[in-house]
Amino acid sequence: MAAGSGTTTRLTLATGAGREEGEHVKPFTPEKAKEIIMSLQQPAIFCNMVFDWPSRHWNAKYLSEVLHGKQIRFRMGMKNGGTVPQFETTCGYVEATLEEFLTWNCDQSSLSGPFRDYDHSKFWAYADYKYFVSLFEDKTDIFQDVKWCDFGFPGRNGQESTLWIGSLGSHTPCHLDSYGCNLVFQVQGRKRWHLFPPEDTPFLYPTRIPFEESSVFSKINVVNPDLKRFPQFRKAQRHMVTLSPGQVLFVPRHWWHYVESVDPVTVSVNSWIELEEDHLARVEEAITRMLVCALKTAEDPHNTRAWLNPTEVEETSHEVNCRYLNGAVSAFFDHYRASKVVEIQALRTNREHTKEEELNVYSHMEVGQTCSQNSTMGAIKQEAASPFGPDLVPVTQRSEEPPSERGGIFENDGKDFVDKDREHFGKLHCAKRQQMMSNSTNAIVEQIASNSTTGPSLTFISTDDLLDCLVNPQVTRMVAQLLIQGRSL
Numbered sequence: 001m002a003a004g005s006g007t008t009t010r011l012t013l014a015t016g017a018g019r020e021e022g023e024h025v026k027p028f029t030p031e032k033a034k035e036i037i038m039s040l041q042q043p044a045i046f047c048n049m050v051f052d053w054p055s056r057h058w059n060a061k062y063l064s065e066v067l068h069g070k071q072i073r074f075r076m077g078m079k080n081g082g083t084v085p086q087f088e089t090t091c092g093y094v095e096a097t098l099e100e101f102l103t104w105n106c107d108q109s110s111l112s113g114p115f116r117d118y119d120h121s122k123f124w125a126y127a128d129y130k131y132f133v134s135l136f137e138d139k140t141d142i143f144q145d146v147k148w149c150d151f152g153f154p155g156r157n158g159q160e161s162t163l164w165i166g167s168l169g170s171h172t173p174c175h176l177d178s179y180g181c182n183l184v185f186q187v188q189g190r191k192r193w194h195l196f197p198p199e200d201t202p203f204l205y206p207t208r209i210p211f212e213e214s215s216v217f218s219k220i221n222v223v224n225p226d227l228k229r230f231p232q233f234r235k236a237q238r239h240m241v242t243l244s245p246g247q248v249l250f251v252p253r254h255w256w257h258y259v260e261s262v263d264p265v266t267v268s269v270n271s272w273i274e275l276e277e278d279h280l281a282r283v284e285e286a287i288t289r290m291l292v293c294a295l296k297t298a299e300d301p302h303n304t305r306a307w308l309n310p311t312e313v314e315e316t317s318h319e320v321n322c323r324y325l326n327g328a329v330s331a332f333f334d335h336y337r338a339s340k341v342v343e344i345q346a347l348r349t350n351r352e353h354t355k356e357e358e359l360n361v362y363s364h365m366e367v368g369q370t371c372s373q374n375s376t377m378g379a380i381k382q383e384a385a386s387p388f389g390p391d392l393v394p395v396t397q398r399s400e401e402p403p404s405e406r407g408g409i410f411e412n413d414g415k416d417f418v419d420k421d422r423e424h425f426g427k428l429h430c431a432k433r434q435q436m437m438s439n440s441t442n443a444i445v446e447q448i449a450s451n452s453t454t455g456p457s458l459t460f461i462s463t464d465d466l467l468d469c470l471v472n473p474q475v476t477r478m479v480a481q482l483l484i485q486g487r488s489l
Contacts, residue, residue: 024051026150027391034152036387037181037250037273043195043239043395044388046151046248050185054145055158056246059188060165060265064098066139071095074125076118077170083226085173087217088310089210092118094125098165101125105167105265124261126170129311132158148271151183151248156271164268171260174204174218178281180272182251186243189263193249194222195239195395196256203236204256211292212309213285222258240398243268249395253277279332286328290321290466318463326461 027048028036036044050056076092096104096114104115104125115125136142136158143158174194196204205219220230227233242262243249251257253275293316296307304316314320388394469475 027389030150030152030154032152033150036392037151037183040250040387041252042197043193043241043252043255044250045241045243045393045395046250047246047391047393049150049248049391050147050246053147053150053185055185055187055269058145058267058269060098060102060267063163063165063267064102066142067098067135069097069099070135071097072127072130072135074101074115074127075170076123076125079122079124079169081221081224083221083224085217085219085221086171087173087210089305089307093310094118098127101127101165101167102265120167124167124169124171126164126166126172126261128164128166128170128172130163130165132161132163135163146185146269146271148183153273158269161269161271164266164270166261166266168261168264170266171258174220174222174256174258175215176201176206176254176256177272178214178216178254178285179278180274181253182249182270182272184243184249184251184268184270186245186247186249187267187269188245189261189266190242190244191266191268192242192260192262193240193395194258194260195241195251196222196236197239198254198256200236200256201254203232203234205230205233208288208292209296209307210309211289211296211307212312213289215309218256223260237397239395241395279335282328283325283332286321286325287466287470290318290325291470293321294318322461322463325466329461 028046033046033049072095074094074096075088076094077086094114100113100115104113104118104120107120118125132143132146140159146158146161148156148160174196176198204222206216207219208216210217220226220233222233222238225233241249292307297304297316300306308316
């Protein structure tokens with residue numbers, strides 16, 4: 001623990017300390033790792049969890065040999081991009097092999113090949129968002145090299161993962177993911193992560209243009225912000241960490257993130273973990289998709305490239321989006337109808353427990369001093385139960401330079417652990433997720449349970465049905481207030 005706000009203590013942990021020589025034991029069981037992932041409300045780094053994964057050795061050179069000259073798409077961006085985010089709609093694209101990428105990345109004077117129009121000193125290249133299923137379609141055995149089962153997800157491997165390969169300066173614009181939480185395994189090189197909590201969303205100036213299902217972008221270049229145009233960004237709580245090879249970063253649901261490569265070549269593998277909240281989120285995304293596509297195609301029917309993200313390859317016709325919305329709503333009801341008995345029983349049990357707790361609180365109020373003492377002891381126990389330590393490092397708020405420049409990188413899979421300054425280590429704690437369903441969702445479940453076992457057939461949702469909701473006076477009033485607020489900031 002740091003002795004004071006101005007003191008930082010460096011702890012060096014010897015490999016296998018306290019264990020027999022040669023013995024390797026992972027710090028968390030799969031069950032414990034999953035419990036942490038499903039309850040933790042802030043980003044954190046898992047250390048010493050992937051030392052036996054075959055994919056630990058997947059550097060770009062190795063992958064170029066495995067892919068045997070297969071062409072993949074690289075996104076090309078400017079290293080000095082100014083204050084405007086470099087969205088994918090504004091970038092160039094190159095079809096090339098990993099061998100050609102590595103040659104270009106090493107030879108700045110290269111005048112031939114697919115990268116010939118991009119000066120290495122001025123541009124970066126990023127092969128991002130590459131699904132294993134399509135990338136290694138004829139080499140499916142390689143899926144087993146990624147073992148997310150160690151984090152409590154049996155059977156989950158490379159088949160449910162994506163690969164990211166970039167050069168120095170390559171990055172993703174600041175955004176949040178609508179679905180799930182994120183596990184990111186750093187294989188080669190380092191990446192710097194800038195993260196912001198969900199409550200900072202108003203300060204990040206969210207936008208759905210360019211449109212990509214499940215991605216809400218920020219209008220701000222968070223590493224070079226235009227504070228005159230976006231003054232509220234000053235209030236945002238930036239959390240920063242530089243992820244090193246062998247480490248796995250956990251990104252909770254709806255945390256904003258901007259990710260940049262800080263080494264000549266970086267390789268990462270990630271997987272999005274589905275959550276209960278995703279069922280409702282898919283309905284919300286389908287509504288957004290239908291509305292954005294309808295308005296933008298009406299505005300300019302022949303120029304979807306200006307607003308539709310290149311990764312969004314599905315059709316955008318109104319008919320297709322209408323089917324998409326109905327499918328999302330049907331899936332939502334199917335999920336909750338299938339589990340209605342379990343859900344309702346849980347709700348009733350929770351209500352009974354709540355009533356008991358209310359009675360207990362009422363009786364404790366008669367002895368205020370005892371209640372105060374119990375509360376103090378509870379807080380002490382909660383702090384003692386913190387999961388953080390040398391093998392699970394919290395990503396803390398930073399207002400100064402990146403951790404790589406402050407001695408805050410956790411190198412070598414966590415073998416050199418840097419204790420947090422300002423006593424973060426003992427005071428940050430793991431908070432349980434809020435109930436999976438909101439009150440409105442609970443009401444839907446109750447309604448489904450009161451119907452017949454199979455439930456009524458759902459009426460097709462028409463364009464008029466959607467418009468009735470979108471132009472509801474309450475909604476338009478809220479939209480008007482947001483528009484006015486956006487112009488007066």
